Amino acid sequence: MHPFRAAIESRDVEAALALLHEDVVFRSPVVYTPYRGRFAVAPILRAVIHVFEDFEYTHELDDAPSHALLFKARIGDKHLEGCDFLHAGPDGQITEFTVMIRPLKGIQALAEAMQSRLT
Template sequence: MHPFRAAAEAGDRDAIEAMLADDVVFTSPVVFKPYSGKPVTAAILRAVLRVFAGIRYTREISDGRDHALLFEAKVGDLTISGCDFLRTNDAGLVEELTVMVRPLSAAKALAEAMAAEFAQVEREAREVAAAPATAD
């Protein structure tokens, strides 16, 4: 089982964020322009975990650094099906995450629910980006 899948199913926001490369690129199923960087991607994924209910992965396909994780979840009363396409870097961190979903009715519901979350997403991303770096 891919660790991203395990973390998403468990709703483990910290584990998901730890798997993201600093320069990760996230391509949304409902927004044309990709988002770049760990702060905004992590904030978006936290919002997705608030919007999705009962996320469950049904199939996993892996080929080296490329992974396809098929999932189902609820957005309100609608069942959404989708796929998380992950590409990992040499360190095993997610450097690209592309999400595709269906059917259209559920994708529209997802877009509406995420739009309602986006002020918080932007606030969280700004706070993380403005925070001083800490030494490990």
């Protein structure tokens, strides 16, 4: 099991953040411009852990140094599926973190819920 998965499943956001490289590049499904740096990603991870209901990783694909963590979750009455794509640098820290989510109604629900938490 990837350590990021273990941290998220145990709802230990600080442990998940510690796995991110200081200059991690995070690509969100709801904004065009990537977030850069652990400091920028921290509030997003802290918010999303509360926004997603019934969050569960369903599959894990390991092709080190890249990993794909497939998940399902719910936001209110909107069910969604997604994938966390992680790429680690030579030191093992996550340097790239991309999230993809489907369907569109799930992404819209995520955007609305995150906006209310981050503003």
